[in-house]
Amino acid sequence: MLANHEQSVFERPALRGFATTYGQPFERDGLVAFLPGCFSASLAADVVNVQIDHIGSTAVGDTRAGLRVVDHADGLAFEFELPPTQGGAVLASMVASNGRTDVSVGVDVLASTEKELRGHKVRLVTKAKLREISVCKAGAVRHASVRLIDLAATSLTLEDELRLGTLGMVARLNEAVTGIKDSVNRLDAAVRSHTATPAVNADAAEWSKQIHLMYLNDT
Numbered sequence: 001m002l003a004n005h006e007q008s009v010f011e012r013p014a015l016r017g018f019a020t021t022y023g024q025p026f027e028r029d030g031l032v033a034f035l036p037g038c039f040s041a042s043l044a045a046d047v048v049n050v051q052i053d054h055i056g057s058t059a060v061g062d063t064r065a066g067l068r069v070v071d072h073a074d075g076l077a078f079e080f081e082l083p084p085t086q087g088g089a090v091l092a093s094m095v096a097s098n099g100r101t102d103v104s105v106g107v108d109v110l111a112s113t114e115k116e117l118r119g120h121k122v123r124l125v126t127k128a129k130l131r132e133i134s135v136c137k138a139g140a141v142r143h144a145s146v147r148l149i150d151l152a153a154t155s156l157t158l159e160d161e162l163r164l165g166t167l168g169m170v171a172r173l174n175e176a177v178t179g180i181k182d183s184v185n186r187l188d189a190a191v192r193s194h195t196a197t198p199a200v201n202a203d204a205a206e207w208s209k210q211i212h213l214m215y216l217n218d219t
Contacts, residue, residue, distance in 0.1 A: 013082045013148060014149055014151045016146065018143055019075070019133045020105045021034075021141055021171075022074060022075050033122055046129060049133070050066075050132070055134075068158065099137070
């Protein structure tokens with residue numbers, strides 16, 4: 001059993017969420033998006049690790065021990081039953097305390113194509129090797145997030161949550177909360193700074209870019 005930050009006891013603590021989502025443009029040396037099916041071959045052949053912030057030494061499990069990945073039309077859904085180890089407890093605490101509720105993936109792009117969307121070139125990944133899934137503070141892909149659950153206290157499987165849309169709803173709520181917290185923290189830092197104007201200008205530019213990316217995604 002594992003106690004979370006609220007002192008409740010989880011008999012079978014597990015992480016559940018989207019490792020990444022499909023068709024969501026993100027910035028990585030230009031605009032990039034994963035296409036449905038791009039990880040199919042990798043999921044059938046490769047071992048995928050679970051870790052923190054893409055740091056290999058923090059790996060606490062993989063697809064041979066506890067990690068289950070479901071390739072869904074919306075993205076890569078995953079569930080990882082946490083091991084009763086110090087690493088498992090640390091990972092659970094990070095997620096439960098909202099310190100790490102975003103998810104990012106470590107991949108090797110093997111094939112892609114380019115398409116122009118509203119005047120912007122987007123690299124569409126058609127085949128990629130999935131190396132690891134990392135919990136992190138701020139992931140690049142929209143709706144890629146994770147939460148801590150107790151498998152002993154829920155009758156809903158990962159597949160149930162995908163079918164009911166629960167996983168997607170939780171991901172969207174997490175993104176909204178994360179965005180609000182990030183905006184508040186940036187504004188607070190700007191207010192505290194004696195040279196607030198450059199910071200505010202930088203924030204405005206970043207927010208403009210993020211809004212533009214959301215516009216590209218929704219149109």
